[in-house]
Amino acid sequence: AERMDYVxxxxxxxxxxxxxxxxxxxxxxxxxxxxxxxxxxCCGIEIEHIRPLRDALPTHLP
Structure with a gap:
């Protein structure tokens, strides 16, 4: 299945x-x-900022 948990x-x-x-x-x-x-x-936030969120935050919230 295609991932749908990111933008x-x-x-x-x-x-x-x-x-x-x-x-x-x-x-x-x-x-x-x-x-x-x-x-x-937004402005100034790069993929280097977004990528670590994948490991640090839950993928699904209750």
Whole structure:
């Protein structure tokens, strides 16, 4: 079956962010623990930030 638990990314190299992938993952984990069900990024958040979420966050929420 085709995976449906992710959203693709569009890279925007023109807008760097001072947030490290580790900081972004910690923030996302905090949000999920607070009840957020969808986490994503915007300007400056790259695949290097999104990829670690795959291992750090649950794939399905209750």
């Amino acid at each position: 693709d990314t569009y890279r925007d190299r023109g807008r760097p962010t001072p947030v490290t992938p580790e900081e972004f993952t910690a923030w996302a984990r905090h949000c999920v623990e607070a009840g957020v069900q969808v986490v994503g990024g």
